[in-house]
Amino acid sequence: MLDHHAVAPPIHEHVTDAIKTPALIRLTPNTVLIRFETLKVYAALGAVRHLLDTGVIRPGQTVVDSSSGIYALALAMACHRYGLHCHIVASTTVNDTMRAQLEILGVTVDQMPPSDDLGLDQNLRVARVRELLTQRTDMHWMRQYHDPVHHLGYAELAQLLLRALPDEPLTVVGSVGTGASTGGLTRSLREHDPRVRLVGVQPFGSVTFGSERFTDPDAIIAGIGSAIHFDNVHHDLYDRIHWLDFQHAMAATVGLMRDHAVFAGLSTGAAHLAATWEAGRDPLRTHVVIGADTGHRYTERVFNRHREALDPALLEPVEITSPVEPAPPWAAIDWARRPYWPVVPARQRPRELRKDVVP
Structure with a gap:
């Protein structure tokens, strides 16, 4: 029998409208997962719309950027929607499945050669983008790591959260990466x-x-951290920072699947582990975990090794007071919305960045 009172799902004009909307899943009374198919659709759509509206780019123009995966697909879909050409300089970590999707969407793909040095991979990608810009003056460099335009799209996500979680004191927990998702969302919520x-x-x-100065041979740094500095990371937005090694992130990612049937990426698992710890320390706040993508590109390196995974319930961080001190496998610090300082002993920091003196 037809239920005339049922709410019909919206009919979207483009797939990006369907993909960008996350599922909100309450994992515990004070932990909520924002589960995305691909988070960066918000960043790509917001950036492309703004650049078109302000005349910085025009329909039919080619945009170019470097990516380790999910931003590339998000930008490709945004370009598909708004009639732009797209050129991606892809990380060595981009797999065949992702590359096939990009090519079908009409993206020109330059992929870096295999490398275990992701710092070198990032620097090579930036160098290739610069080379392309000298050859093609009509290209627009999206600069997802540095252009604040990528923060704009997350204002819409903030409004969604405020409607879904009214009057709940919120703590956002997510991988830092380019800084756009955690920074853009938190700035709008504040x-x-x-x-x-x-x-x-x-x-x-x-x-x-x-x-x-630390190394983690198994780390998949792409999308979570960086080997180069990003201007889109605003350090003074962050209250707490957690550093996790690959084994801890893997344990949490497998644990999220086992305990909640959520198949998500490595950054989601890492954020969930940090959020679980923070929620235990601050039970009156709702901890919102950013689930950036699904687990498909981590099948071989994470999920196929699930029998090796540690028990997340047995893991805990070492609390530190200075970024000089973190050591694997898990460390946490009260960052306290301070600007970034170079990693030097506290006594050598500028006076205004030290907590042990009164400014």
Whole structure:
């Protein structure tokens, strides 16, 4: 029998409208997962719309950028929607499935050669983009790592959360990556409530919060941390930072599937582990975990190894007071919305960045 009271699902004009809307899943009384098929559709759509509206780019023009995967697909879909050409300089980590999707969407793909050095991979990609710009002056470099236009799309996500979780004190927990998702979402939420907290997750080896002197041979740094500095990371937005090694992130990703039947990527698992710890420390706040993508591209390196996974319930971080101190496998710090400082002993930091002196 037809239920005339049922709410009909919306009919979307383009697939990006369907993909960008996440599912909100309450994992525990004070932990909610925002589960995306691909998070960066918000960033790509917001950026492309703004650039078109302001005349920076025009329909039919070619945009170019470097990507380790999900931003490339999001930008390709945004270009498909708005009649733009797209050129991606792809990380060595981009797999055949992702590359096939990009090529079918008409994207020109330059992929870096295989490498175990993801810092070198990132630098080679940027160098290739610069080379293309000298050859094609009509190209527009999207600069997802540096152009603040990529923060804009997350204002829409903030409004969705405020409607779904009214009057709940929020803590956003997510991988830092380019800084656009955690930064853009939190900045928009704080316009409504300045008390919204932000917890960022980093791998060891990332320069973003100063752990570049560590190495984690198994780390999949792409999409979580970085080997180069990103202007889109605003350090003074973050209240807490967690550093996790690959084994801990893998344990949490497998645990998320086992406990909640959620098949998600490595950054989601890492954020969930940090959020579980934070939720235990602050049970009156709702911890919103950013689930950036599904687990498909981690099948071989994470899910096929599920029998090796540690028990997340037995894991806990070492609390530290300075970014000089973190050491694998898991460390956490009260960042306290401070600007970034170079990784030097506290006594050598500028006076205004030290907590042990009164400015």
